[in-house]
Structure formats: structure tokens, C-alpha cells
Amino acid sequence: MRRMTYAQAIEDALAQAMAADERVVVFGEDVHALRMNLYARFGERRVRPTPISESAFLGAGVAAAMAGLRPVVELIMIDFLAVATDAIINHAAKIDAFSGGQWQVPLVVRAGCGGGYGDGGQHSQALWGWLAHIPGLKVVVPSTPADAGGLLMAALADEGPVIFLEHQLLAEDWLEYLGSGGRTTVSYDIPAEGREGEVPDHWDAIEIGQVxxxxxxxxxxxxxxxxxxxxxxxxxxxxxxxxxxxxxxxxxxxxxxxxxxxxxxxxxxxxxxxxxxxxxxxxxxxxxxxxxxxxxxxxxxxxxxxxxxxxxxxxxxxxxxxxxxxxxxxxxxxxxx
Missing domain, CATH: 3.40.50.920 (Rossmann fold)
Structure with missing residues (x-):
């Protein structure tokens, strides 16, 4: 067993998956900086920064998944899905049903979620109930590093779209990226046992839907x-x-x-x-x-x-x-x- 933070566990599991399957690609805003280790290891062909246009790169993620890749598309915050709902709700979630199972969309959407660090109502929502309301979408919300890595492996293996939500108080890379820069007076409510813990030496999938x-x-x-x-x-x-x-x-x-x-x-x-x-x-x-x-x-x-x-x-x-x-x-x- 190893010890990792929540964010490290997710990146480690993603690196294992990318090494095993060249179809796994990552893209989104600032991923060359946010996923620097993956960018250095796998290059820009598989870790691709995008313009600040969620509707464009989520739409591209749906098309890439249909074309045979297994994309991981990163939103900075789940709140920003509101500008790209057509790609997820009207297309990714429905293509399998509309095609009678002939087309799948093996897409993972990673996003920070949740409040508690003083960023206001447009950056602190959870929205998992809204997303779970849509048939065809799986919605995953891990609470520990071990669960985060194992559930990501399951999401990457799934043949349909999975929304993978990372609470910003647990995932310190989101918190550092979003909640710093002058907020020295803010006291964060971060449970230590959620942010860091034991993880397996090799990642295996944790079945989606198990409590x-x-x-x-x-x-x-x-x-x-x-x-x-x-x-x-x-x-x-x-x-x-x-x-x-x-x-x-x-x-x-x-x-x-x-x-x-x-x-x-x-x-x-x-x-x-x-x-x-x-x-x-x-x-x-x-x-x-x-x-x-x-x-x-x-x-x-x-x-x-x-x-x-x-x-x-x-x-x-x-x-x-x-x-x-x-x-x-x-x-x-x-x-x-």
C-alpha cells in the first residue's frame, strides 16, 4: 500500500490507464499546467489544452468517444457545464438509446464541485442530483483517495458517459488552483482523512454503484x-x-x-x-x-x-x-x- 492525496490518487490512476491504453486522452482548459506530469509523460497529442469554450471541447469529447477514443474531458468546475449541456444531456446521454446500442460514448467528464472556500454561488455548486436526473449518465462522487482512483478506473472502462465529480475541499489541486491567490484569510474546512490516505500499489476498478x-x-x-x-x-x-x-x-x-x-x-x-x-x-x-x-x-x-x-x-x-x-x-x- 502507498499513501497519496486525493488528487495524486486520481492522477496516478489516470496515468496507469493511459499507459495501458493509448485510446485514453485528456483535454480541457489548462491541462498542460494542471496535468503537468501527464503532459510531460504522454505529450501534447494525448494531453491537449483547449480554448476556454466548454461547449466546443465537450462536444469534441463526445465525437472523439464515438470515433473510438476514450477521452477524459476536464471542466474546471461543474458549474460551467451549464454552458455545454447540449453535448452532455442531448447527445452523450442519449446516443446509445437512439442508436439501439450501435454507438457508445465512453467519455469521462472530470470536474471540481462543491463549496466551502469562498468562491460564490457560480463556482460552488454540486449539481449531481440534476445530472443524475438524466437517463444515460452515470454520476460518481468519491470521498477518499482510494475510492477516487478505483472509481476513476471504473469510469474509464465504462462504455457510456460518466460524470466524475471531485469535491474541491478534498482535491487540493483544485483548491490550490481556484481557492488561493489572495484568499489568505479564508479558513478551509478540509477533513484530513479525505485528502490523504492509503491506496493500492496497482489500481483496480471499484464497481460503479457499490456503497x-x-x-x-x-x-x-x-x-x-x-x-x-x-x-x-x-x-x-x-x-x-x-x-x-x-x-x-x-x-x-x-x-x-x-x-x-x-x-x-x-x-x-x-x-x-x-x-x-x-x-x-x-x-x-x-x-x-x-x-x-x-x-x-x-x-x-x-x-x-x-x-x-x-x-x-x-x-x-x-x-x-x-x-x-x-x-x-x-x-x-x-x-x-
Whole structure:
């Protein structure tokens, strides 16, 4: 085993995949700088910087995938997908269905996501619930370095489009690139166990759709993805001092969603608290509630999510995001019902 940061694990897995398969190519804004090691090793033919035009290079990624390559297209932030939704939502997600399986789009879209570093509501969204809403898209949100590398290997092997979301508080290259440059007064909420950890000596794929239990408890299940898992684990530690035992269920992927694992654990605990840095309404929080109801369960339920446009002011941003204090308070109320 080795120790790597979250960002190092992703780049190491990507390098392994590129060495094994020359069809794997990388392109996007500033990738010659952001992926300097890959650029030096594989050259500009396979690590290609692009103009600042997301609609152009995401469209090119769809075409490249259809033509036989396995492109990894990098968006600086998932927020910027809004200017290129046609390529992903109307084409990449639908080509397999429209062609009766004759065409596939083995495309990976990497993007930073999430807030907590003071960059405002146009640069801090999660949006995984919106993307998971579209049939044909897989949406992956790893929470640890080991999961990030393993899930990237699975995404690269997939025959369809995969949105690979990296929370900017876990992936320090995104944070350094985006959240520095004068923000010396900003205090980042970065869980150390998410940013760095043990990874395998050789990367194998972690099946997309498999969950991980970060903690097992008896009184309630706390479910989520990404940095929310680390905040949920911190909340569970605090709750334990007051005699409340919580499971922490890392969904790992939003689409496909492992409903069976969720249902089984909530059937045991009788309560579900969803921690979601995406918007509260019409997203992951509601989908998990629906999964339980459709399975015939009627558990106690609560959610901690984002209810407004993410503010720029640090104090207001912290209050808007699902921080540890909000999770603890919601869990206590849920257990007290």
C-alpha cells in the first residue's frame, strides 16, 4: 500500500490507464499546467489544452468517444457545464438509446464541485442530483483517495458517459488552483482523512454503484457522498458522546443509486438523515426518501442540504452548507421524535 492525496490518487490512476491504453486522452482548459506530469509523460497529442469554450471541447469529447477514443474531458468546475449541456444531456446521454446500442460514448467528464472556500454561488455548486436526473449518465462522487482512483478506473472502462465529480475541499489541486491567490484569510474546512490516505500499489476498478459503510450504528443511518461523508463521520463521533449510534453510508455514486443497500440499513435503524451539498428540492434527498417508500418502509426521515444560492460571504456560506453542527442538530431532532 502507498499513501497519496486525493488528487495524486486520481492522477496516478489516470496515468496507469493511459499507459495501458493509448485510446485514453485528456483535454480541457489548462491541462498542460494542471496535468503537468501527464503532459510531460504522454505529450501534447494525448494531453491537449483547449480554448476556454466548454461547449466546443465537450462536444469534441463526445465525437472523439464515438470515433473510438476514450477521452477524459476536464471542466474546471461543474458549474460551467451549464454552458455545454447540449453535448452532455442531448447527445452523450442519449446516443446509445437512439442508436439501439450501435454507438457508445465512453467519455469521462472530470470536474471540481462543491463549496466551502469562498468562491460564490457560480463556482460552488454540486449539481449531481440534476445530472443524475438524466437517463444515460452515470454520476460518481468519491470521498477518499482510494475510492477516487478505483472509481476513476471504473469510469474509464465504462462504455457510456460518466460524470466524475471531485469535491474541491478534498482535491487540493483544485483548491490550490481556484481557492488561493489572495484568499489568505479564508479558513478551509478540509477533513484530513479525505485528502490523504492509503491506496493500492496497482489500481483496480471499484464497481460503479457499490456503497461503503464508513461507520455502523443502530439508531439512525446518515447517507451522503463526497465531503459530506467526512462531516457525517465527525457528526457521528459527536453524537456518540451523547449515546446516539449512527451508521454513515457513503453512496459513492448518485447514478446508479444502490437502493438495496440503503433500504437494508434503514430497515435496521428505522431512521434516515440525508446529508447533501446539492440543492434540497427535487434532488438526491427526495430520491432516497422515495426509494424507502417504494420498498414499503416508513422511517423517520430528515435532510440537511442547500436551500439557497450559495452565498459569497464566508459566514453565510458556512451556514448554507451541510456543516457538522447542522448534521448533529438534525440527527438529535430525528432521534428525539
Amino acid at each position: 461503503a459503510f464508513r461507520r455502523t450504528g443502530t439508531d439512525l443511518t446518515i447517507a451522503g457522498v463526497g465531503v459530506g461523508i467526512h462531516r457525517a463521520a465527525a457528526a457521528a463521533e459527536s453524537l456518540a458522546t451523547n449515546g446516539i449510534s449512527a451508521s454513515v453510508l457513503d453512496l459513492r455514486t448518485v447514478a446508479p443509486l444502490n437502493r438495496e443497500a440503503l433500504v437494508n440499513d434503514v430497515r435496521r435503524t428505522g431512521r434516515l438523515l440525508v446529508v447533501d451539498e446539492d440543492y434540497c428540492h427535487f434532488g438526491l434527498t427526495g430520491e432516497l426518501a422515495a426509494a424507502l417508500l417504494e420498498a414499503g418502509l416508513a422511517p423517520q426521515y430528515a435532510r440537511v442540504a442547500v436551500n439557497e444560492t450559495i452565498p459569497f460571504a464566508p459566514a453565510r456560506e458556512r451556514a448554507a452548507l451541510p456543516n457538522v453542527e447542522r448534521i448533529v442538530e438534525a440527527a438529535r431532532r430525528l432521534v428525539a421524535r
